[in-house]
Amino acid sequence: MNIAIDGPVGSGKSSIADLVAAKLGILHLDTGAMYRAYALHVLRSGADLTDGEAIARAGESADVRVQYADGAQKTMLGEEDVTGLIRTGEVSLAASAVSKWPAVRRRMVAAQRELAKTADMLIDGRDIGTNVLPDAPVKIFLTATAEERARRRYVQQMEKGDNTPYETVLAELNQRDRQDMSRETDPLRQAEDAVLLDTTNMTIDEVVAAIVGIVEDVYGKQ
């Protein structure tokens, strides 16, 4: 079983994907975490984030791996578990910056296709339905207005003790949207055969139920 979920920053992909995967009893592969781990490695090397060749060179030694412990994804750089280190604003922007380079994407996409073969998986990202798994039987494109996505991110960060102002969160989100949608290689866009879910006025439970319904229409009741 392969379920592809794509969408912009703050569309709720990660949390919704976790809930849907748990309901269906399958694994959730968060591909953004792989770009984040790669970006952390590049940041540590001090490479210039606007220089594609420097990024590719620094990234050659990036050993990005994904493991599962009790069904939860652990994102690794070699033997180091970086799951807890890749959610900062700095790594978010760096991940968006490095992910525009074709050499980086080639490596990540190849690793994601291999992982997708190993188990029933729900995979979330930006280019899963369009590029990583163009034949996935279920494709969902999640979105919401930029203001609503920024509001969700702002509340989430406040709960974690991060007091970044709403205006800054919205500006960073708009910057990442622009970068993710305008890059030449595999930009964020809805696959023609993806189901569009605008979650602006939906609760998490409603979104989860809608996706499970779509999966059951394709694969039957799980």
Ligand code: DC
């Ligand atoms: O989903 P996320 O915010 O954790 O992703 C971090 C960055 O990685 C995002 O700004 C764009 C990039 N990304 C990508 O280019 N392709 C994917 N399949 C997943 C993420």
